[in-house]
Amino acid sequence: MAIFKDHTINVKQLLGFIPEALITNLSVTTRIDHYAKVLHGNKLFYLLLYGILDNEKLSQRTLEDTFNDSVFKILFNLDEDETVRRSSISERLSKVDPDYFKQIYECIYEQFAELYALTERKKYNLIRVDSSMVSETTSKLLEGIDNKSGKKAVKYSIAFDGVLPCHSNVFTKPTYGSEDIALPEAIMEHVKKEGDHQNIYVMDRGLQSTKTMQAFSAGQVTFICRAKENRKFVELGSLVTEGQDTDLGESKLIRDCKVQLYKGTPVNNKQEISIIDTN
Known part of the structure; x- marks a missing residue:
């Protein structure tokens, strides 16, 4: 994670990775905007994203202040007359389908993963x-x-x-x-x-x-x-070869072996065991 320590990105750049068509389609498939008058799915997503990045401690009160801030409205092309109360945010969050946000995240993650060879x-x-x-x-x-x-x-x-x-x-x-x-x-x-x-x-x-x-x-x-x-097991054979270097730097290899593990439930016949290859 150290390679990302000094990297910075603003909200506009971050949103650039999220296709607008995806958000529009999800609004239909997840019915997230059903009965919503002001806090439509895209606005709620923008509010949460911006609120997380702009506030040290996120709360419904800070989200209310963020939504009603003119800077937020200009940044996301919202109507200056639009306002929202904390109680409305609370009710919206209590009923919203979380799968809407999950699918947005998975879309971003897939794009990120594809950048790696x-x-x-x-x-x-x-x-x-x-x-x-x-x-x-x-x-x-x-x-x-x-x-x-x-x-x-x-x-x-x-x-x-x-x-x-x-x-x-x-x-x-x-x-x-x-x-x-x-x-x-x-x-x-x-x-x-x-x-x-x-x-x-x-x-x-x-x-x-x-x-x-x-x-x-x-x-x-x-x-x-x-x-x-105190795990019970039977050793079937060692995987450490003769002359193998067991010095692992900060640790030392004591044993590497193939075993059979006993089940955790009491049994009368000790032959009733599960075979696990721990190689």
């Missing part, structure tokens, strides 16, 4: 996947993961390629409180988007399901995860 893209095949839980009082969220404490939580799972987020999921059902359910779904959705992918997905300790690891291996999804220290 195949050899350059390989630098960004290491995809880091992680999740964050954001909680809010139950009165402010219509749906979410209820933790019985007067709050509901929403889980955001993001895949990051080293430059930009390349995939995202928003989970609100209680079952997705487990990373063993949320992370695999996020990863498989990204795999389906990229045909003949060569990605390596990196996770922390969130993924521990042997069944999921087996499914990843069967689907040729290469991944790296951090297993629990």
Whole structure:
């Protein structure tokens, strides 16, 4: 990311990457302008984009001030008489289809990715996947993961390629409180988007399901995860060759081997194990 440290870009240049035809088409397909009187989809998008770039802390109050500012209206060719109140912004945001913004972002991301040659893209095949839980009082969220404490939580799972987020999921059902359910779904959705992918997905300790690891291996999804220290396994053979240099600079290679992992569920027969090739 250091190569982008001193780069600057203004709003007009940024909007130049977003085809106006795309925004117009999305307004129809997502019905984002249904019943909207002032804050049409394109205006709301411009407002959020400009508000994020122009304010250190974004709020409905700052968005109201931004929309009513003459500079904003001149920049985006809006009618000088157009005004909006904070309550209108709040209501609009509560009902808007988020897929409208997601499709705009994915369009920009695809354009950005196409600027890289195949050899350059390989630098960004290491995809880091992680999740964050954001909680809010139950009165402010219509749906979410209820933790019985007067709050509901929403889980955001993001895949990051080293430059930009390349995939995202928003989970609100209680079952997705487990990373063993949320992370695999996020990863498989990204795999389906990229045909003949060569990605390596990196996770922390969130993924521990042997069944999921087996499914990843069967689907040729290469991944790296951090297993629990007391994980039960049977070593099938070492992958370290005689005379191999095990000095990795900041780290030292202690062991590299092919193993069988036991399932996490209790079984009577120890032969019932899942085979995972960790090579």
